[in-house]
């Protein structure tokens with residue numbers, strides 16, 4: 001299989017390394033009582049890149065992301081961020097939740113500023129920063145609205161703006177677009193790529209959509225079904241200078257999608 | 270409400286029944302049902318008497334104290350039960366038993382414990398109101414979405430901050446709903462307590478009027494209580510609506 005779009009594709013990998021890792025996952029295993037969710041995960045996430053965790057539902061993507069976030073303790077193994085082992089959440093990581101996790105009693109502005117509020121940033125300063133990110137995610141004019149007045153897509157923009165506002169090095173996104181309809185999803189993916197470009201941060205992104213993964217990722221880590229293990233690592237090498245529609249028609253793009261599908265097919269049967 | 274295609278205002282039905290009552294009263298069919306107009310006249314007369322005013326003071330005082338204690342005890346207990354498994358296990362059975370128990374049956378025991386006075390009425394109000402406040406506060410903190418708590422943790426909130434800024438606020442609509450139902454139960458408690466004690470407050474008045482077959486004043490007092498209970502409930506409901514507005518679709 002000689003696919004120019006695939007820089008590296010290996011089956012049954014046990015460790016994935018990178019040149020300048022910001023997050024390292026070392027031998028992480030996770031059991032929920034008698035359910036083995038993750039087994040022997042070794043991964044490195046390169047600074048400034050967008051890495052996607054892709055796999056069937058229930059394979060442990062959310063679990064792995066929450067272990068990295070420090071929200072869920074690993075049964076064994078270790079997470080290092082900027083070389084230091086971490087045991088809980090920290091200011092260098094920000095989480096975007098699948099169900100948005102917005103406070104229904106607070107306005108968009110207060111929700112976006114909440115991370116800064118918790119850090120003790122004074123009101124004028126945090127509102128200024130929050131307004132900037134609200135504008136960046138395309139919600140200018142909605143500052144004083146409440147979450148229930150917004151559509152699902154707009155709510156997730158609030159969640160993303162909140163994560164950006166705390167200026168973390170690493171953004172952890174758990175299926176952020178799963179509650180968004182198909183048309184808005186594409187728009188979202190394009191906006192995400194623009195933000196990745198602008199913000200120069202490391203993104204760890206979870207999805208179960210192959211197309212979405214190939215479209216947005218610098219690297220895709222395929223997880224096998226329970227217990228979750230790394231089954232394949234793919235660098236799609238998509239030329240993102242082309243227009244979104246051209247990329248989606250590009251032969252290289254379609255080949256990678258097909259390649260991943262073949263990889264996952266064995267689990268579907 | 271519409272009748273023969275024309276809209277009839279809500280009050281019409283009330284006025285209609287009051288009219289029927291008035292006619293039945295004027296016919297003097299039963300001494301139990303005096304005409305509405307004389308009930309109203311008796312009511313206006315009643316509120317000016319010293320005995321009504323002091324009875325109202327007693328009623329109001331035992332109601333306010335009883336409710337205040339129910340809220341001060343009920344909300345924290347419910348919140349604790351929702352957050353701490355051990356406390357939930359210890360108290361859960363009792364709270365669930367009392368919330369649906371016929372508490373009027375306990376009032377005679379309270380009379381033995383606290384005497385034939387205001388204290389018994391105050392404790393009755395408390396016992397009527399507190400359990401539903403506990404249960405709703407508990408339900409409120411238990412339904413706080415896990416992701417909202419994780420959100421707080423991931424942005425570095427301390428446990429205390431998560432409790433005050435996320436859990437309590439998230440539970441506020443349920444806590445208020447519990448207090449509203451508690452208020453209505455408290456009104457029942459204050460009336461039933463006084464009637465059973467029957468030597469103070471409205472209980473004494475009810476006892477006096479029914480013994481003397483003073484039906485005008487009896488009905489006047491009953492209607493006053495109904496109106497007050499309705500106004501109270503409407504007031505809290507109005508406040509709750511404003512809270513629910515931003516609690517919105519969760």
Ligand SMILES: Nc1ncnc2c1ncn2[C@@H]1O[C@H](COP(=O)(O)OP(=O)(O)O)[C@@H](O)[C@H]1O
Nearest residue numbers: 032035037056057058059060061062063064226
């Ligand atoms: N809190 C939990 N308690 C018990 N089992 C859990 C818990 N969270 C997840 N699991 C189990 O772990 C596995 C992985 O879950 P998850 O990480 O949510 O998968 P994914 O996000 O890939 O769909 C699933 O089988 C799930 O049932």
Ligand SMILES: [Mg+2]
Nearest residue numbers: 061062063175
């Ligand atoms: Mg998941």
